[in-house]
Amino acid sequence: MNQTLFLIPLFPLIGFLLNGLFLGRLNKKLISLIACGSVGLSFIVGLKMFFQLISLPENTRAIEEILFTWIPSGEFVVSFGYLFDPLSAIMVLVVSGVGFLIHVYSVGYMHDDPGYGRYFTYLNLFIFAMLTLVLANNYLLMFVGWEGVGLCSYLLIGFWFEKKSASDAGKKAFIVNRIGDFGFILGLFIIFWNVRSLDYNEVFVRAPEVFALGGGLITAATLLLFLGATGKSAQIPLYVWLPDAMEGPTPVSALIHAATMVTAGVYMIARSNVLFMLAPSTMTVVAIVGIATALLAATIALAQNDIKRVLAYSTISQLGYMFTACGVAAFAAGIFHLMTHAFFKALLFLGSGSVIHALAGQQDMRYMGGLKRHMKTTYVTFFIATLAIAGIPGLSGFFSKDEILWKAFSSNQGSIWIWLVALFTALMTAFYMFRLVFLTFYGQERMDHHTKEHLHESPKMMTVPLSILAVLSIIGGYVGIPHILGGGNQFEKFLEPVMKGVHHGGEEHALASSGHSAGTELTLMFGSVALILVSIYLSYYLYVKNVALVGRLRNSVSGIHKIIYGKFFIDELYNAIIIRPLVGGSLFLWKIVDVVLIDGVLNGLAILIGDVSLGARKMQSGQLRRYATVFLAGVVIIIGYFALR
């Protein structure tokens, strides 16, 4: 078999090494050529492999390559091996495709940054790690990518390391993710010691044999894996790092903190669908955490003024959607939304980057407005992405979001409550996204005079990727047109071989098994679209037509607004109950336990011995009379002892 799979992650690795080792010695053109070229090559190989894959019969669609044995320790043997199946194929194409566009965009965006070379070095390393994550054929190698993307995220959030807030945010991201990884690793231990392997093939075949359905072990293992996912994919309770991650350059936010890395948790759960399906209670937890996160983050997004923060909370919210899908056993729908979200959210972030670029670094929407006149391409593409995320029919987001809503309603694991919250979240999403559009592109130009004079559309290097992503945001959904609208949901079908945990019962399965009629599905679909339109109009009314009303409204609910604007003060809570006690306790351990207690005892012992010796020394006084006295006393005592015995 010709081995080409390893080339996919190899190209960015080479790019990383070239740019990293010759850091500062290459000119910008060469740096960008290496960086973009390597990712582009990965995409091309990925595409070639994709066509190779679909030429295979459906049930044999998996290409595996083992490179070498990584860790051999007794019966524990893990290899460096790659697996290319429908799921990893989609992930590879999304990561390298969107990644390539963002690389190109970055050439324009980062052009004047003194850390240009360093930036692309990190970015290539990220792509390498992310591709390793999605291509790994076993959990441990996935974990390599998992931590690797975390490292790159850390490095890129703190890219402008001279800013304290940036390095703080990077550190926070890494540590919060480590908490998740703690769960991930423990989950792997349970899997390994029961299945005796970490290879997907063996785990998924043997898991149903060794784990009882709904048993404690598998529930614990999946919950621990899910803890890992909440870290990486910013879900409750570990979502707090993602909003701060916006300290990084905007293309980084687009690539890592929207399109790819943060979706790793969703990928991992979809990949582990066999395991999760064995643990119904975990599935419930996943669904509830997902939907709760979606709701919470959407609420926070309503009141933020920083354009990137709104998008960050929106990302958290959309990720919550994907988890909800996984939680109701609609893994394919989750991955579907992952893909369309990668397109439109990357576009939204890049568009906001274009705006920020034009406004010389301004991120506060209160100082924007009226930009559509100055930035045609940015505006149009941004608007398309907004339509997509809002779920307007015909655009990609509609298909994937509707699929999730429907599955939340109809699936055996779903419930009407989840559906209701999901719908409500969708309405809020449409509202805050249009609020963002209106505040940024419509209305008065609120920036200062100097900035206003320098308003400009971004260079081609940036607008071309925007346009391509806009096209993808529109057409990306047509691979998964639901049955009800006359499509075959090709996307779901393509993923079917990977979703071994889910029982497939043919085309009508989703309808038949849950006893819902086609009528219900259509009603819900049109109903939700109608409500979304209302929500958009409301946003229009408040932020374009009757701006004064917003201020009055805000004042009338100023308490609630404060709480939402303050993000429910979760950061402050964590700070008070975890971080401060930890540091205080550590100081106690050091200053009291170490210095006073342990060393105190030891030094005390030393002093005691010294004192005793000092006392004993006095006997050696050198005075003859005293020696004689002691001698006499001794003689008397000994004689007395024998005499009186």
Add this chain to the structure above:
Amino acid sequence: MGLDILTLVTFFPLLGIILLLFVPKTQVGSIRAIAIIIAFITLLLSFVMYSLFDPFANGMQFEINIPWITAFGINYHVGIDGISLLLIMLTTILSLIAIISSWSAITTGIKGYYISLLLLETGMIGVFVALDLFLFYVFWEAMLIPMYFLIGVWGGPRKIYAAIKFVLFTMFGSLLMLVALLYLYFMYHSYSGEYSFDLLKMYQMPIPMGAQTYLFMAFALAFAIKVPIWPFHTWLPDAHVEAPTAGSVILAGVLLKMGTYGFVRICLPLFPQATLEFVPLISILAIIGIIYGALVSMVQRDVKSLIAFSSVSHLGFVMLGMMALNVQGLEGSVIQMINHGISTGALFLLVGMIYERRHTRMIADFGGLSKSMPVFSTFFMIVALSSIGLPLTNGFVGEFLILLGTFKANTLYAVLASIGVILAACYMLWMLQRVIFGKITNVANENLHDLSGREKLVLIPLIILIFWIGIYPKPFFIRMEPAVKNILHLMQKSGKEKAQNFEELKFYMDGSKASEYTFKPDGE
């Protein structure tokens, strides 16, 4: 009989000492050159030894056993298995690096300094090759003297306090070990009618449970102080902070491994049942060490004491993995000994490099070094990340296997220890942030010159090893596997003869809860 490779590697540094004795102390250049050349040749010899080593053979290799003090049955008995092989390689590499790194750091008493370092190298290798307990003890103690001088003469402001503390702690432990050693010696005589300190012979001797417990305690205390296991660790931060850079590198890199090596080579196979009895105690102390070390690291103000406390945490992992008593745990433990030597050694080198420039190690005095010293910062970051166990660096392989093995032996232990992995990220990243990130607030940090060629030369081999062990550790695992299995086998075998309930012991070995196994002292 010609010179065998083990003897050559062990005593070659002594040749350097003899040479140095004839060089006038004013000829600084020649002294340095001789020390470097000797250490380099020793390294080459150890490479020869590595290439001659048969990775698949069972038992000791390059064994030499000749009478030394015949009146007491003391032999010059040396030999190595995969575990000692790796530790010797670590020793020869770090010794050379320590010697090169002292080039500009040490300016007084240069002759005595290099003599001490070379003497130390022989002592360390000797401990790893000795198979005669008396010989082991001689090397063990011989190591102490040069280290005492390194800290006490070339150390920082509180060097005398630190040096004496170090010696007293270690002496206290080794005296108990001496007593235990003699007890074993006489016990072996009554068992076989022969006076001998031979470790391999003693492996075959059944030891009654009661005696095992006391002997284990005596040896374990000596080793525990050396490791150091919490709460015997307080000599370590003082010794590190005061020691010169090379001293810290050797101390953290190799000396601490003497303790863990002692456990593996002596305690586990000689006193298997006592070991099993002490598994819970040592594991819990190890876990306390892991978490305690990490927490205390977090609030340190001196980079060196931060790294010293992080060593307490890392060595906790080594002990915990060992106490899992299964292949994964023990192999993880051994590879982590090597890893800690590489990563922590490199960290101390890096701290030494900025100390030479700034004459301070206080975290608060730094900040923004990425700007003025980008190469240094890159190295610092890579090493720090390896120290916190990022995948594809050495630290991950060790920590993962340790936790994997521990998880099998005792789930709760593994869960608690895993918290240490989170905390490690906290203290390391926080330190990194304050040292290399941020704005330059102190003008003294503005115009620091970046790493010199010599400094890079010292670091690059360690960086290569960090990634080598992280990506392709197979060669190391292959070589240690027979040794590790042999030790577990010895424990099982001896358990078979001794334990009345072998099935339970075997059950334990395969990894279940230690508490499920109760001992019945035999011979009663």
